Each structure stands twice: as structure tokens, then as C-alpha cells.
Amino acid sequence: MKLRSHLYLLVAGALAPVVFFAVASAALLVQQERRAMEREAIGRARAAMSAVDAALAGHVTTLKALAASKSLAAGDLRAFHDESQRVLATQPDWLNIGLATSARRQLLDALLPYGQPASFGGHDGSFDLALSTRQPVIGGVSVGGAIGVEVVRVLVPVVQQGEVRYVLSAPLRVDALGEVLQAQKTPRDWVIGLVDRELKIIVRIPSVAPGTPASESYRAAVTQSPEGWFRGSTLEGREIYAPYVTSPLSGWSLGIAIPVATVNQGAWRTFALTATGVALALAMALALAWFIGRRIEEPIASLAKATHAIGRGERLAVPSAAPMDEIARLAQTLQKSVDAMREREDRLRLALDAGRMGSWEWDVRTNRLAWAPELEAIHGLAPGSFQGTLEAYAERIHPDDRVYVRAAMTAADCDEQYLEYRIVRPDSATRWLESRGKLVRDPSGKPQRVVGVCMDITERKRSEEALKETSRAKDEFLAMLSHELRNPLAALSAAAHVLKLAQPNEVPAVKARAVVERQTKHMARLVGDLLDISRLAMGKVALERERFNLAEAVSNVVNVWRSSGRLERHKVSATTTPAWVDADRARIDQVLSNLLDNAVKFTPAGKRISVAVEQQDDWAVLRVSDEGEGLPPESAERMFDLFVQGERGLDRAAGGLGVGLALVKRLTEMHGGTVSASSTGRGRGATFTIRLPAVLAPAARAPQPEDGPVVPPRRVLIVEDNDDARQMLHEVLAYNGHDVREARDGASGLALAAQSTPDIALIDIGLPDIDGYEVARRLRASPGGRRMGLVAITGYGQAEDQRRAYEAGFDAHLTKPVATERLKQVMAGLQ
Amino acid sequence: MIKRLLVVDDDADMRLTLKLALELAGYAVDVAGNGREALELQRKQPADVLITDIFMPDADGFEAIDAFRKEFPATKIVVVSGGAQFSRRNYLPDAELIGVEGTLQKPFDVDTLLGLLNRL
Numbered sequence: 001m002k003l004r005s006h007l008y009l010l011v012a013g014a015l016a017p018v019v020f021f022a023v024a025s026a027a028l029l030v031q032q033e034r035r036a037m038e039r040e041a042i043g044r045a046r047a048a049m050s051a052v053d054a055a056l057a058g059h060v061t062t063l064k065a066l067a068a069s070k071s072l073a074a075g076d077l078r079a080f081h082d083e084s085q086r087v088l089a090t091q092p093d094w095l096n097i098g099l100a101t102s103a104r105r106q107l108l109d110a111l112l113p114y115g116q117p118a119s120f121g122g123h124d125g126s127f128d129l130a131l132s133t134r135q136p137v138i139g140g141v142s143v144g145g146a147i148g149v150e151v152v153r154v155l156v157p158v159v160q161q162g163e164v165r166y167v168l169s170a171p172l173r174v175d176a177l178g179e180v181l182q183a184q185k186t187p188r189d190w191v192i193g194l195v196d197r198e199l200k201i202i203v204r205i206p207s208v209a210p211g212t213p214a215s216e217s218y219r220a221a222v223t224q225s226p227e228g229w230f231r232g233s234t235l236e237g238r239e240i241y242a243p244y245v246t247s248p249l250s251g252w253s254l255g256i257a258i259p260v261a262t263v264n265q266g267a268w269r270t271f272a273l274t275a276t277g278v279a280l281a282l283a284m285a286l287a288l289a290w291f292i293g294r295r296i297e298e299p300i301a302s303l304a305k306a307t308h309a310i311g312r313g314e315r316l317a318v319p320s321a322a323p324m325d326e327i328a329r330l331a332q333t334l335q336k337s338v339d340a341m342r343e344r345e346d347r348l349r350l351a352l353d354a355g356r357m358g359s360w361e362w363d364v365r366t367n368r369l370a371w372a373p374e375l376e377a378i379h380g381l382a383p384g385s386f387q388g389t390l391e392a393y394a395e396r397i398h399p400d401d402r403v404y405v406r407a408a409m410t411a412a413d414c415d416e417q418y419l420e421y422r423i424v425r426p427d428s429a430t431r432w433l434e435s436r437g438k439l440v441r442d443p444s445g446k447p448q449r450v451v452g453v454c455m456d457i458t459e460r461k462r463s464e465e466a467l468k469e470t471s472r473a474k475d476e477f478l479a480m481l482s483h484e485l486r487n488p489l490a491a492l493s494a495a496a497h498v499l500k501l502a503q504p505n506e507v508p509a510v511k512a513r514a515v516v517e518r519q520t521k522h523m524a525r526l527v528g529d530l531l532d533i534s535r536l537a538m539g540k541v542a543l544e545r546e547r548f549n550l551a552e553a554v555s556n557v558v559n560v561w562r563s564s565g566r567l568e569r570h571k572v573s574a575t576t577t578p579a580w581v582d583a584d585r586a587r588i589d590q591v592l593s594n595l596l597d598n599a600v601k602f603t604p605a606g607k608r609i610s611v612a613v614e615q616q617d618d619w620a621v622l623r624v625s626d627e628g629e630g631l632p633p634e635s636a637e638r639m640f641d642l643f644v645q646g647e648r649g650l651d652r653a654a655g656g657l658g659v660g661l662a663l664v665k666r667l668t669e670m671h672g673g674t675v676s677a678s679s680t681g682r683g684r685g686a687t688f689t690i691r692l693p694a695v696l697a698p699a700a701r702a703p704q705p706e707d708g709p710v711v712p713p714r715r716v717l718i719v720e721d722n723d724d725a726r727q728m729l730h731e732v733l734a735y736n737g738h739d740v741r742e743a744r745d746g747a748s749g750l751a752l753a754a755q756s757t758p759d760i761a762l763i764d765i766g767l768p769d770i771d772g773y774e775v776a777r778r779l780r781a782s783p784g785g786r787r788m789g790l791v792a793i794t795g796y797g798q799a800e801d802q803r804r805a806y807e808a809g810f811d812a813h814l815t816k817p818v819a820t821e822r823l824k825q826v827m828a829g830l831q
Numbered sequence: 832m833i834k835r836l837l838v839v840d841d842d843a844d845m846r847l848t849l850k851l852a853l854e855l856a857g858y859a860v861d862v863a864g865n866g867r868e869a870l871e872l873q874r875k876q877p878a879d880v881l882i883t884d885i886f887m888p889d890a891d892g893f894e895a896i897d898a899f900r901k902e903f904p905a906t907k908i909v910v911v912s913g914g915a916q917f918s919r920r921n922y923l924p925d926a927e928l929i930g931v932e933g934t935l936q937k938p939f940d941v942d943t944l945l946g947l948l949n950r951l
Contacts, residue, residue: 489937491844
């Protein structure tokens with residue numbers, strides 16, 4: 001029920017007793033009025049009757065005076081006749097004067113000459129009444145005399161000597177009485193009438209023939225009581241109320257007929273007034289109720305509208321102005337709740353945004369699908385452009401996943417949904433989505449709607465894929481590692497077999513030794529790469545930076561490769577312009593070597609490989625381009641990841657561990673540089689670009705020997721427990737013209753040093769008795785030890801080992817297997 | 832009696848050392864860098880035993896084996912591979928499945944290979 005209906009009910013309840021009392025008092029008032037009117041009407045009838053009585057009494061008095069005339073008392077009838085004629089002349093209402101004996105003999109007629117016999121006429125019961133009562137009597141209406149005029153007779157008995165001797169009578173014209181009634185001035189629509197004892201009408205306004213019997217209702221009322229008030233109808237049949245009175249003088253009655261309408265008019269007016277009042281009160285109350293209702297309803301309605309709008313997610317302010325404190329309070333409370341809700345919503349939205357999430361709601365009954373703006377954004381749609389149908393939704397889903405999504409959505413008894421599927425955005429980008437939904441049922445358990453959130457999980461999917469890829473790459477790597485290490489071992493093993501059987505100077509032995517040399521170097525490089533990559537991964541590589549011209553360094557490496565014959569299958573060109581860098585030269589050589597190795601591996605024989613160095617702004621740029629297999633664009637970025645290689649089948653020719661480019665990347669990044677790979681497509685070759693921060697060229701350049709440093713002959717001491725390593729070093733140094741001594745452990749090394757005072761000592765760290773650090777310390781402490789060049793040789797080459805080596809007094813540090821070039825450089829540095 | 836061998840390996844040093852070792856043992860040895868080359872050689876001068884690697888360019892070892900089976904059913908086949916046991920790239924069990932006369936994992940002792948050849 002509406003608020004206004006409540007107010008109307010309140011008004012009705014409050015007004016009902018008022019109406020009741022109003023009607024009751026109106027009824028009472030009407031009743032009192034009616035009584036007053038009745039009394040007044042009866043009074044009026046009485047007054048009229050009195051006027052009639054007075055008129056009659058006048059006639060009786062005149063006639064009585066004539067009855068008392070001396071001539072009649074003396075019996076002189078002649079004189080009395082004259083006297084009567086004189087009196088008659090003064091009474092215009094009298095038609096005649098007659099005198100009769102008590103024995104009803106007419107003695108005298110004033111209209112006739114004296115002595116002429118007159119007839120006794122018109123004497124009804126009233127004559128006997130006059131005789132018996134000896135009182136004047138007024139008779140009924142009759143037609144009197146020869147002229148036929150309606151009259152009433154006034155009879156006066158004349159008593160002489162105690163007996164009634166005569167009766168004097170005068171017929172009175174009823175017109176005279178009519179005038180009396182006329183004088184009452186009753187309203188025109190009323191009736192006033194005089195009725196005789198026989199209940200015949202004497203005179204009436206409006207007139208009827210005298211002698212006409214009075215109306216039935218009148219007769220009934222008069223018969224019942226001499227005076228009163230009744231309701232009846234007139235002779236004409238009009239409904240009336242009538243007061244009436246009866247005169248004791250004449251025994252006549254007089255009635256006044258008032259039309260019912262006139263009587264009720266007052267009542268009607270009262271009722272009308274009451275009704276108007278009640279109606280007015282009611283109308284005012286209702287109007288007030290309506291108005292107040294509106295004043296309450298309007299703010300409530302606007303609050304409801306605002307709440308609804310807020311429910312729809314529109315940002316509407318709650319209307320705060322309200323005519324009633326309670327509603328204002330309600331509005332304030334609502335505003336507070338809305339603010340709190342918005343805050344939560346904002347937080348949720350932030351969370352959804354952060355998680356690239358959007359909410360949705362699917363009405364199962366109408367099949368409408370509502371999406372939050374975030375969800376449209378996830379689908380790459382403009383806000384509000386989603387049409388909200390399942391078809392529009394299906395269109396966005398990746399064709400391969402549509403059937404799956406449809407089936408999962410319509411799975412009947414599924415209270416919780418979980419879906420992972422792909423969509424295709426309008427820009428044709430494919431994204432992975434995860435959708436979770438909860439089914440909401442109505443109280444009877446029928447599915448109503450499904451609400452849920454949807455999340456863009458593309459990144460997660462990608463990293464999952466990448467993880468899988470990494471794991472796969474690791475497996476590949478291990479297989480490759482196994483293969484790459486077993487292959488040279490197999491060759492070495494076969495070579496060992498040949499060396500065991502063949503004569504040392506015959507061709508097979510020579511060939512086998514060459515194989516051993518090559519395969520050892522190959523394996524050393526493989527192991528070196530592996531160790532490098534793991535040391536780099538652990539951040540244990542320290543750079544030995546120096547300022548040098550990248551162009552020169554690159555030319556050197558290319559020349560070394562060329563002279564080793566490793567580039568003979570390809571057309572290799574080097575275009576360099578000076579670009580100076582502050583970098584670890586050996587590492588930069590390694591970077592270029594790996595790039596060249598990579599280019600050689602993936603480029604078919606006869607194709608071109610070009611190396612270029614130039615300075616671009618603040619960068620020294622090294623480019624290695626080939627005409628090889630090229631890269632699929634999507635994997636260009638990943639080429640630098642560990643264990644990843646260009647796509648290869650079982651028939652791959654490339655080999656290698658797939659760590660070369662990873663090394664390139666890490667080493668370059670350690671120098672503050674960047675790497676990139678690009679390709680114009682499969683079979684079109686690839687370009688690998690290294691950018692290193694460029695530095696200014698030094699003002700004066702020290703002349704650089706063409707073929708590496710030349711070291712003058714020195715006395716060199718080798719302290720190394722591994723026979724092969726010791727011998728290798730011995731041979732290399734002896735070949736270069738040095739005077740070489742060797743020791744197998746620390747103690748003999750120290751003894752030898754004391755004896756021969758070498759210029760340079762190459763000391764292995766892992767010695768059987770005292771370690772290399774200790775040997776170095778003791779040598780430094782020995783006489784002449786201060787000037788001695790000390791070089792540490794370790795199998796690790798980690799930053800920590802280098803630091804310890806320098807702390808122990810070493811001048812330089814070499815890692816196994818010791819490269820001849822590096823050894824030369826180090827020894828040159830110790831001059 | 833086995834006299835002529837055909838060694839197929841993509842690694843030149845491997846080919847060379849095996850050839851040297853087997854020649855020392857008295858066999859006549861031809862070498863090829865891939866399956867295609869091996870087939871061509873075999874057509875010119877058929878060998879009694881094919882000693883082949885699995886990982887190779889142009890045609891992998893399995894393809895070479897298939898081709899030999901069809902064209903030279905009498906030629907015996909020994910597979911050598913560096914595949915690791917813990918990885919998916921272990922081809923030796925596969926080679927055994929297709930019924931070659933012998934399998935060897937790299938690195939192997941040349942004497943083992945010679946013993947195998949003797950048994951054939």
C-alpha cells in the first residue's frame with residue numbers, strides 16, 4: 001500500500017467521528033427547526049383563527065345588541081323591523097336579518113317590508129343548538145337567500161322571562177371571512193382554509209366552492225384532535241405539512257397547508273451546509289494528505305531513483321536537500337553508505353584493473369550477458385560497445401575454443417564455472433582468458449544468473465609456455481651436451497687406440513696426434529663456455545677493463561680465424577672504422593668469436609659473412625651478418641636465451657651447446673652494452689648487433705705489435721703437479737725461447753726458485769703439499785722475490801680466486817687450459 | 832668374411848680416427864660424412880658392414896639405415912651414437928628395436944668394435 005493511501009486512511013479515520021457528529025447535530029438541528037416551525041405554524045394558524053373569531057365576535061356583538069333592543073322586549077315588531085333595517089344597512093357583510101320564534105316560525109325579514117310573510121330557511125342544527133345552549137351560535141356554510149351567495153349564519157337566542165322567545169339570525173357572506181384569511185398574507189404556494197363543524201370548507205385560499213368537504217387527511221387529523229400538525233395532501237394532491245386549530249367559539253377549524261418542499265427546505269439547507277462542511281473538511285484533509293504525501297514521496301522517490309542509478313553503477317550524487325529531518329537523515333546515511341560502497345568499488349576496480357580482471361553477469365533466463373567496462377577493455381572493445389548477447393560473446397572467442405566454452409557454460413548442474421580459453425581481439429591479437437563464475441539460483445533452486453570475473457592470463461600462459469620451453473631447452477641441452485662431449489671423446493679414444501698401435505713417426509700416428517690436439521681444444525672450448533656461462537650466471541666473472549679500439553680488436557680476431565682456416569668455406573669481409581671502448585679485451589674477443597662461430601655454423605658454404613665496426617653516437621657497434629638460415633621473427637629475441645638454438649631437426653649440422661649467444665649477451669650486458677638479433681625471414685640470413693658504450697680515443701696511441709707481444713727470453717719456473725699440463729706449458733715456453741725449469745709440488749718449487757732465481761714463476765694453485773697462494777707468499781718473502789713475476793694458474797678463474805691470487809702477491813692470473821696467446825700477453829705485461 | 836667397412840659420421844676427426852684404427856686392424860675402410868654420400872659410395876664399392884652415427888646432416892642415420900636395408904640387404908649395420916641415457920635423444924634403444932647388428936655408445940673402445948666385427 002502506498003504512503004498516500006496510508007495518509008488517506010488516517011484522514012478517513014480522523015474525519016469519520018467528525019462526520020458522524022456533524023450529521024447527528026445537523027439532524028438534531030433539523031428536528032428542532034422542524035418543531036419551531038411547527039410551533040410557529042400552529043401559532044400562525046391560531047392567529048388566523050383568532051382573527052376569524054374576532055370578526056365573528058364582532059358580528060355576534062352587533063346582533064346581540066339588536067337582540068337587546070327595547071322594541072323587541074316590548075314586543076313592538078314593527079319598530080324592531082325598522083330598527084333591523086337600519087342595522088342591516090350598517091353591516092355590509094350581512095345579507096339579511098331575520099327573526100324567528102323558538103317554534104321555528106319566521107316572524108320578520110329585514111329585506112322584506114313589514115308584515116309580508118317570510119320563510120324560515122337555512123336553519124340547520126345550529127338553530128337547535130342556539131335554543132339548547134341559549135348562547136349565540138355560528139352555523140355552517142350554506143347557500144343563503146335568493147341571490148345564491150354562500151353564507152354562514154350568526155344565531156343569537158333572545159331570552160325573555162327565562163325563556164328563549166326568539167332567535168335572531170344574520171347570514172354573513174363568507175367573502176367577508178375570506179378577507180380575514182387574505183389578511184394573513186400566507187405565501188402564494190401555501191393553502192389556508194376555514195372549515196366548519198361538518199368539515200366542509202367555508203372559505204379557502206386558493207379558493208374552492210364553499211361547502212366542498214375538506215381533504216381526507218385534514219378531516220382525519222381534525223377528528224382525532226382539535227389542534228395539531230400533520231402531513232398529508234391537499235385537495236389538489238400536493239404534498240404538504242399542515243398545522244390546524246379549532247375555535248371554541250364557532251367550532252370551526254382553520255388549517256394552513258405548507259408544501260413539504262418549503263418545510264424541508266430548511267432541513268435541506270442544513271444538511272447541505274453540513275455536507276458542504278464535511279466535504280470541505282474532507283477535501284482539505286485529502287489535499288493536505290496528498291501534499292504531505294508528495295513532500296515525503298518525492299524525496300524518497302528521488303532517493304530511490306538515485307539508489308537505483310547507483311545500483312546500476314552510475315556515479316550520481318544522493319540528493320541531500322529534504323523537507324523532513326528523517327528523510328534528510330536517510331539521505332545522509334545513504335550517502336555515507338554509497339561513499340563507502342564506492343570506495344570499496346574503487347578498490348575492487350583497482351584490484352580488477354591491476355589483475356586485468358573484469359566482472360560479468362549472465363542472466364540465464366533472458367540470456368543477456370552484462371560486461372563491466374574492464375572486461376570490454378580486456379576484449380579490446382570500446383566501453384559500452386559490447387552488445388550483451390551470447391552470440392556477440394561467441395564471436396570474440398577463438399574459433400577453436402568456442403565449442404568448449406559453450407559446452408562449459410551450458411553444463412546444467414554446474415554451480416561453479418572455471419574456464420580457460422582464448423579470444424581474438426579486434427586487432428586480431430590472441431589473448432588467454434580465465435573465467436570463474438558462480439551460479440545464483442532462486443529460492444526454488446532454478447538457475448537465475450551466473451556472476452563471475454574474467455581475467456587476462458596471457459602473460460601467465462606465456463610464462464608457462466616459456467617455462468615449458470626453458471625446460472625443454474634444458475633437456476635438449478643435456479642431450480646435446482652428452483652428444484657434444486661424447487663425440488670428441490670417441491674420436492680421442494679411437495686416436496689413443498691408433499697411437500697405441502701405430503709407429504710414432506708414421507702417418508696414422510701423426511694424424512691421430514693432430515686429431516687429439518684438435519679435439520682437446522674443441523673440448524676445452526666447450527668446457528670453457530660451460531664454465532663461463534655458469535660463472536657469469538653467478539656473477540663471478542670480473543672484467544679487466546682497458547681502453548682499446550674495437551675495430552682493431554675485431555680485425556685481429558678475424559685474422560686469427562682466417563689463418564686458422566675456420567673461415568675458408570665462406571666469403572668473409574670485415575669493414576671497420578675506429579670505435580674505442582673501455583672493456584675486457586679477452587671477453588670482447590670471446591663475444592666476437594662466438595658470433596663468428598654462430599655465423600659459420602648456420603651459413604651454408606660459399607655464402608657471405610660480413611663483420612662491421614663503427615661508432616654510432618655514444619655507441620661502438622659491432623655487427624655480424626650472414627646469409628644463413630635466418631631467424632623466425634618471433635624467436636629473434638629468444639636467440640640469446642640459454643640453451644636455445646635455431647630450429648634444428650635430427651639432421652642439424654650446427655652442433656654446439658647453444659650457450660654461445662647467451663655468453664655474448666651476458667658478457668655484453670656486463671659491459672653496459674646491448675645485444676639484438678634481426679632477420680628479414682627464413683633463409684635470408686641474420687644480423688647480430690652488439691652495442692658497447694663508446695669512449696674517447698686516447699690522445700697518443702702506443703704502437704701495437706702486429707703479431708701479438710714479443711717476449712724476450714726469460715728464466716721461467718713452472719710449479720704444477722699435473723704432468724700433462726706441466727709438459728704442455730714447458731713445451732710452449734721452450735718453443736718461444738725461454739729457459740724453463742719445472743717442479744711438481746710447492747716445496748720443490750720453492751727450493752728450485754731459491755736455487756735458480758727465475759724471472760717469472762707460473763704456479764698452479766691446487767698443489768699436493770702447500771697451495772699456490774702459500775708458494776707465492778713465500779716467494780715474495782724470499783730474497784729477490786719482490787721483483788719476480790708471479791702468475792697463478794687455476795682451473796676455476798672465478799672472481800674470488802683472482803682476488804685471493806692478487807692478495808697472495810700474484811701479478812697475474814691464468815685459467816686452465818692456458819691459451820698460448822694469453823700466456824704471451826701476460827708474460828709481456830710482466831716485463 | 833668381413834673385409835670392407837663403410838664409416839659414416841658427420842665429425843671428420845671421428846671418421847678419420849675410426850678409419851685409421853680399423854685400417855690398423857686390417858680392414859679396408861671407406862668414409863662418408865652423411866647418409867647420402869654413404870649410399871653413393873656403397874653403390875660404387877659395396878662394403879660388408881656399415882658403421883653409422885645417428886645425428887647427421889642431410890639424412891639422419893635412420894634414413895640411411897632404411898635405404899641400406901632396401902638396397903643392400905646383405906650389408907650388416909652397426910650404430911654408434913653419443914645419445915645420453917637420461918635424455919629423449921637416446922637413439923641406441925631405437926636402433927636396437929629396428930634390429931641392427933650392433934649398437935655402441937660413444938665413446939667406445941675400438942677393441943669392443945673390433946670384437947663386434949669379429950663376431951659378425
